[in-house]
Each structure stands twice: as C-alpha cells, then as structure tokens.
Amino acid sequence: MKLLEDRYGRVATDLRVSLTDRCNLRCSYCMPAEGLEWLLGDEVLSDDEVVRLVRVGVEQLGIREVRFTGGEPLVRRGLVEIVRRTKALDPTLELSLTTNALGLARTAGALAAAGLDRVNVSLDTTDAETFHQITRRDRLHDVVAGLEAAQAAGLGPVKVNAVLLRGVNDHQAVELLSWCIERGYELRFIEQMPLDAQHGWSREGMITADEIFARLEPEFVLVPAAEPRGSAPAELFLVNGGPATVGVIASVTRPFCGDCDRVRLTADGQIRNCLFAREESDLRAALRSGASDEDLAERWLIAMRGKRAGHGIDDPSFLQPDRPMSAIGG
Numbered sequence: 606m607k608l609l610e611d612r613y614g615r616v617a618t619d620l621r622v623s624l625t626d627r628c629n630l631r632c633s634y635c636m637p638a639e640g641l642e643w644l645l646g647d648e649v650l651s652d653d654e655v656v657r658l659v660r661v662g663v664e665q666l667g668i669r670e671v672r673f674t675g676g677e678p679l680v681r682r683g684l685v686e687i688v689r690r691t692k693a694l695d696p697t698l699e700l701s702l703t704t705n706a707l708g709l710a711r712t713a714g715a716l717a718a719a720g721l722d723r724v725n726v727s728l729d730t731t732d733a734e735t736f737h738q739i740t741r742r743d744r745l746h747d748v749v750a751g752l753e754a755a756q757a758a759g760l761g762p763v764k765v766n767a768v769l770l771r772g773v774n775d776h777q778a779v780e781l782l783s784w785c786i787e788r789g790y791e792l793r794f795i796e797q798m799p800l801d802a803q804h805g806w807s808r809e810g811m812i813t814a815d816e817i818f819a820r821l822e823p824e825f826v827l828v829p830a831a832e833p834r835g836s837a838p839a840e841l842f843l844v845n846g847g848p849a850t851v852g853v854i855a856s857v858t859r860p861f862c863g864d865c866d867r868v869r870l871t872a873d874g875q876i877r878n879c880l881f882a883r884e885e886s887d888l889r890a891a892l893r894s895g896a897s898d899e900d901l902a903e904r905w906l907i908a909m910r911g912k913r914a915g916h917g918i919d920d921p922s923f924l925q926p927d928r929p930m931s932a933i934g935g
C-alpha cells in the first residue's frame with residue numbers, strides 16, 4: 606500500500622467522486638439559468654471505469670472514505686449499482702453522498718441497502734419563494750421529502766449544507782437552524798467559494814463566518830464542540846448546550862488546508878489534488894489505453910505530490926479554476 610502523500614506530509618484518504626457534471630437545479634451562485642455545456646457520451650467515465658479507479662484508490666492508495674458527488678449524483682442512472690460495487694470492495698469503507706435530494710425520496714432505501722452510510726443535502730432555505738429565487742425551480746417539497754426519506758432509511762447523521770447569500774437568504778439563518786434542529790439534521794453553513802461557472806464571486810458579496818455567527822448569536826448560545834476537528838472541514842459548535850450542533854465551513858476566511866485529506870476524481874476521469882487545483886491529471890486516457898492498476902496508481906501518486914499548500918484565495922495571484930464547482934463536486 607502506497608499513501609497519497611503530498612509534499613507537505615498530508616495524506617489523502619477521502620476520495621470525492623463526481624459522477625456527473627449535470628444538475629437538475631440552477632443555483633444562482635453555481636451556474637447560469639440556462640445551464641452549462643455538459644460532458645457528452647463517453648467523455649464521462651462508465652460505471653466500470655468509476656469502480657475500477659475507486660478500487661485502485663482503495664486497494665493500492667489507502668482511500669478509506671468515498672463521497673459521491675456531481676453536479677447532482679442522483680441523476681446518474683447507475684448510482685445505486687456503483688454504491689453497491691464500491692461497498693463490496695471493502696465493507697468498512699465509509700460511503701456518503703452530496704446531493705440536492707431531488708429524487709432521494711424514491712432512492713434512499715435502495716442506496717442504504719446498497720451500502721451508502723450517510724448523506725449531505727444542499728438546502729439554503731426553508732422558504733419556497735426564496736428556494737425558487739436561488740435554484741430557479743419550485744422543488745423545495747421534494748428536498749424536504751428526500752431529507753425525511755434519508756433519515757427514515759438510516760442514512761445518518763443527515764447533514765444539511767447551506768450557503769448564505771447577501772440580501773437573499775442571509776436573514777433566514779436562525780430559521781434554517783431551528784428547522785434543522787427540530788428534525789435532527791446537522792446543519793453546516795458554508796462560505797461561498799470562488800468556483801461558480803459565471804466567475805461572479807466577490808469577497809465583499811460573500812457572507813463570512815463572522816457574519817454567520819453574528820446572525821446566529823442573538824438567538825443561540827454557540828460553544829465550540831469538544832471533539833477534535835481533525836481534517837473535517839466544519840468547525841462544530843454546540844447549540845444552547847447541545848446535543849444539537851451547528852457547523853461552519855469557512856474555506857475562505859478560516860482555511861483548513863493544513864489538515865486536508867481530500868482528493869477528487871472528476872466525472873471525466875481527471876484527478877484534482879485540491880478543489881482549487883489549476884492542474885489535473887488524466888487517468889481516463891491512461892485507463893482507456895490499457896494502463897495497469899499499478900500504472901494508474903503511480904500517476905495518481907504523482908498528481909498528489911504536486912498539491913499546493915492551500916487554495917491561495919488570498920494571494921494576489923489567485924486565479925479561479927476553469928472547471929466550475931458543478932463539474933468538481935463538494
């Protein structure tokens with residue numbers, strides 16, 4: 606077993622696999638209303654190719670967690686089978702899914718039976734009008750039904766990821782947290798990152814961690830949770846003495862790159878050693894030209910060695926990656 610170690614001594618054990626760049630929502634902070642030019646046909650890894658690369662990561666490179674993402678992974682037809690085949694590689698692997706939950710009410714049971722352990726659901730508001738304003742769709746009820754189904758299927762702890770947008774839903778932070786606590790969902794507020802397809806992100810427009818606390822603290826007493834954070838992106842806080850918690854993922858103002866254990870595989874077979882990587886390593890071409898598992902593993906190791914210390918958003922030389930978040934995955 607060789608470890609995916611970078612030149613700063615960080616070891617990646619958490620693989621994020623984007624199964625598609627397509628999505629059935631049009632969140633304003635992610636992509637334009639008309640959508641994007643999607644990957645076509647065999648540009649996208651087949652189910653067999655996905656499972657093979659995950660297997661190489663697990664068997665040869667020390668991957669211990671696999672999270673399936675997108676775009677929206679629930680639009681990928683073979684998702685349940687990919688989950689089942691991944692779990693069969695090693696039943697102790699932790700499998701999770703980042704999703705907008707559209708359709709989860711139908712598939713939660715099958716995903717749990719296939720070996721999925723838990724879900725992170727993206728939900729920025731519980732107000733139907735605001736939901737439409739952000740996502741350009743009237744599907745809040747489907748997300749709520751998906752969350753309930755995930756909980757009923759035992760895909761927990763069910764986590765909710767929320768982005769606050771200035772003048773849109775940032776006044777609803779207290780409401781969203783109360784709603785999640787009442788239902789036993791673990792809410793994480795995420796600082797908006799410069800990864801949108803439109804390249805419209807601005808630091809001034811972003812709601813910072815400090816602003817998130819300022820919106821919550823009039824209503825909730827927040828105390829840092831005792832459990833060590835480790836490589837987890839979220840800073841956790843006990844709400845009103847607990848046991849409920851709330852998390853803040855402050856990638857921009859409180860970066861956590863020093864303990865990063867993540868690596869990403871895109872739907873078109875590229876390794877990204879960081880969410881903000883500007884270079885990618887093409888495993889798809891190697892795989893399709895007959896590379897052995899050992900050769901694929903070696904290419905992956907080389908890709909990791911080039912990982913930068915951090916995202917560099919604060920560097921004057923910072924350049925937003927060409928690939929948008931919708932084609933990288935959370």
Ligand code: SF4
Nearest residue numbers: 861862865879880916
């Ligand atoms: S920005 Fe890159 S290095 Fe930093 S935590 Fe995210 S993936 Fe890791």
